[in-house]
Amino acid sequence: MTHEIQIAPRTYLNTQITRRINVSGIDVDEDLIKELLIKHLQDFNSKQRPKLSDAFEIYMTENTSAHRRKFKLNANQYFKRFVAQFGDMYLDELRHWHITQYRDHRLAEGLHPNSVRKHNNILNAMINMAFKHLDIDRLSPFRGLQIRGEGENTRPIPNITKELMHEVKAFLIAHPTPASMVGLIQLNTGFRISEPTLARLEDLVLDHDIPHLWIRKNELSDRKTRASIRAVPLLGISLEAAKELHSRAKRKNSPWLLP
Structure with missing residues (x-):
């Protein structure tokens, strides 16, 4: 649909109605105000809503074992695997469903249930610590994860004689x-x-x-x-x-x- 009418061979008149708002004595296009407001709110939300990467940074700064080589390797590995599967999510979007999907994905790869528990322990501790330091009044959605086969031996251990x-x-x-x-x-x-x-x-x-x-x-x-x-x-x-x-x-x- 066009908003122009031709009033002469090479002359057109725009008939679209543009609403303007007076801001401190200045007339401003209403659509421009809307665009600026939407952008401002999006920027505000992205800065105010902490993400998984923020939780990881807090965890590696505050955890008393963060200087240990093995701890750093494991924490980095588990965090990167979770982000590779779901992205750098906002913390308020995390649900128990995410950790169950992560569990199922790791088990499907052939990881032992006891090892999957280690992943969950680190990720759950990371979220708990982030909630504490960010004053987020919420329980970790990664708590209480059930893992089928956990604690079972996949192969018998021979008697030491x-x-x-x-x-x-x-x-x-x-x-x-x-x-x-x-x-x-x-x-x-x-x-x-x-x-x-x-x-x-x-x-x-x-x-x-x-x-x-x-x-x-x-x-x-x-x-x-x-x-x-x-x-x-x-x-x-x-x-x-x-x-x-x-x-x-x-x-x-x-x-x-x-x-």
């Missing part, structure tokens, strides 16, 4: 790789695999009446409690394996027990 221990020991000795040396160290110490793996060379003290390995904080590893900082004696095959790793690290001029 002396015979099995001897078999494992013999196999590790026959295959003297760095990983095997770590396994031999674990046999007599009960170390977590990360403890000797992330130890510095200086943490291994061999010129002592009781050779030992210090488990303490460094660039790659942190200690959650004071009790986890300790010196663990080495003896038998564990000591021999530690000496072998020490020699290999020395040959490579590495500051780490496992270069």
